[in-house]
Every structure is written in structure tokens, then in C-alpha cells.
Amino acid sequence: MATYRRLNGVRNRxxxxxxxxxxxxxxxxxxxxAKKKDMGSLFKHLRDLTENKTPTLGSILPSDGALLxxxxxxxxxxxxxxxxxxxxTSSSVPPNDSPSQPCGQRPGTDAPPDEPFSPSEIGLAIQRLKNNKGAxxxxxxxxxxKYGGSAMLLFLNTLFSTIW
Structure with a gap:
């Protein structure tokens, strides 16, 4: 049993x-x-990472307990x-801690909802992402x-600005 655990640990590492x-x-x-501005190659590499993954919405459990x-x-x-x-509006944040913002306004900024995202906002959002979570x-x-670096940040900024 000890040999199995040791080998399993080696395998996992x-x-x-x-x-x-x-x-x-x-x-x-x-x-x-991205640096070469080769969008075909960029999307090919992204497809390589995401192939054979079927996007689904899945079921959601709302607050009343009925499965949607x-x-x-x-x-x-x-x-x-x-x-x-x-x-x-979560219970973990006191209501007087920060003023409520409209749903369309981004937290932590004074930017109106109709202005595109800044690279610093996107970088901050990427830093907040948790590791080892499913796609x-x-x-x-x-x-x-996270590992995409500044090129990924600039690409996402261009993408979000175009969409926005």
C-alpha cells in the first residue's frame, strides 16, 4: 500500500x-x-485548447430551491x-460599506456603462480568477x-472594446 501511495504521488506530480x-x-x-497580429494562428491555438469541449448552460438552483x-x-x-x-447586495457585505451601483456600472470605477473596459480593469479581473477551476x-x-501576459491582455481589451 505504501508503494502504491508513493507511486501515485509521483504520477500526480x-x-x-x-x-x-x-x-x-x-x-x-x-x-x-498576438504580437505578430496573426489572428488565424491565435485562434487555432485557442481552438487546440478548447476542442472537444461542448458548451452547456447546465441546470441552476435558484434561491427558492426549484431546479431551473x-x-x-x-x-x-x-x-x-x-x-x-x-x-x-450579498449578506457578507454590509449595506453601508459602499454605495450601491446600477447593474450596468462596473464596480471600482467611475466609468459610465457605455465606456469600454480599460486594460487595467481587465488585468485586475484576470488576477482575481481562481486557479485549478474548470473552463x-x-x-x-x-x-x-493568467499566463497569456500583456499580449493576452491587449487582445482581450481589443475584443471587449469591439463587443462593448
């Missing part, structure tokens, strides 16, 4: 090392493609959830965004 090297290598390739599975209800619940986060519906995990 090797898997973690290989995964870290893979993500770092892909981040370097993505950064190089249809797309419209799930989207409405997500909208309510994120509006409450942006308005700091979202886009298939991109947080390590890719």
Missing part, C-alpha cells in the same frame, strides 16, 4: 508538471501569435445573480488567461 508546461507553452505560442433547466430561466437567474454581485462555456481556463 508528473501530471501536474506536464499540464503546467503545456499551458505555459500554449500561452507562449498565443502571445507570439430551461435556457430562458437559467439566463434570467444568471442576470439576477450578477446584478446582485455588481450591486453588492467555462468558452472552454478557456483561468491559467491560460
Amino acid at each position: 508528473l501530471i501536474h508538471r506536464d499540464r503546467t508546461q503545456f499551458v505555459a507553452r500554449k500561452a507562449d505560442e498565443i502571445e507570439l501569435a 433547466s430551461d435556457e430562458g430561466s437559467c439566463l434570467e437567474r444568471r442576470k439576477d445573480h450578477f446584478c446582485s454581485l455588481l450591486n453588492n 467555462g462555456i468558452c472552454g478557456l481556463n483561468s491559467k491560460l488567461l
